[in-house]
Amino acid sequence: MSSHRYAVFGHPVAHSLSPRIHAAFAQQAGIALEYTAIDAAPHDFVAALDRFADDGGAGANVTLPLKEAAFAICAQTTDRARRAGAVNTLTRNDGQWHGDNTDGAGLVRDLTGRHGLDLRARRALLLGAGGAARGVAPALLDAGISELIIVNRTAERADALADALGEPDRAHSRYWRDLGDLGDFSLIVNATSASRQDQGAFTLPFHLATPRTLAVDLNYGEAAIPFLAWARAAGCHDAVDGLGMLVEQAAEAFEHWHGVRPDTDPVYAALRDRDKVLVTAD
Known part of the structure; x- marks a missing residue:
């Protein structure tokens, strides 16, 4: 069982570019990273998060429509998450979820x-x-x-x-x-x-x-x-x-989890060039 699993939770979430972004950051940093997308409807979010934690989940991003629900389940939150009343970045510490908000x-x-x-x-x-x-x-x-x-x-x-x-x-x-x-x-x-x-x-x-x-x-x-x-x-x-906001908020989360600040410009440029038509927002 890996202790270094990461994921993005949302509903729907199959469209998410977060796995691609974090894979690019990990490649830059030389970090072996497992990062997946997990679809969780609001009524199943807490149970899905529990299953993820039991399977070695160390951190997660949270997208629509789960950001306020993520805030509610955190044992600790950063000041900017408390001001927002919403969480988009979760970190597992001592068996509890700690929440941050890197969107702003x-x-x-x-x-x-x-x-x-x-x-x-x-x-x-x-x-x-x-x-x-x-x-x-x-x-x-x-x-x-x-x-x-x-x-x-x-x-x-x-x-x-x-x-x-x-x-x-x-x-x-x-x-x-x-x-x-x-x-x-x-x-x-x-x-x-x-x-x-x-x-x-x-x-x-x-x-x-x-x-x-x-x-x-x-x-x-x-x-x-x-x-x-x-x-x-x-x-x-x-x-x-x-x-650009999507890439930059991901960089904030990546640095928090791994202690390395990724170079966002090449990742942003690759996404902008490769995906002329993207789908929706994280």
Whole structure:
């Protein structure tokens, strides 16, 4: 029985690029690594995680729709996971799961490092309040945005996220129906699953954007097409999908587990070149 098994849990998860990314990182570092994708519906997640641990599971990534459930089962969590109320990285320590959230760090590293974008003083709109939104919201505030408006179709979830962030002067929740009355934003982040469920047009008021706006979709590939098409039609200055964030958040987890910081640029370039059409977001 191996003591060095790793996996990504999600539902669905067959599409996940995480096994390919971690295999590339392991090859760089000269580490023998077993990393697989495990499909676990929300009602079976805890049992599936227990089976994984019993079989030598040392760490796991967690993707949609399990990030908040992962937070709930952790014996210990990092500060950034607690601020998010969601976990995307699990580590087995002394028979217990310890949780972290590397999504926000991955997003900021991709935007500021790879794309050379400055997030400071931007007025930001966050679409969605689920596990993906929770992962990035604290990091956006830490990166120096001036204001964060959270809009979700279920208003109570937006309210809960705004309250959890603990910055009432900068983080606010609004109703989806208010989108036409919120003014414009220099950063718009799509953290919803709407594009995955409906591959049609992504409908938002164009006046939310200006020629200075950075539009970011946490999805990548086909799932990001509708929102990025809206961003281009709205005249946004920059439109970025979530592939770089995916690679960077994986690097954070890999370094935590193995003590080695991988070089993300060749992995990102290979995925961008090899997979012109990817499937969805982790």
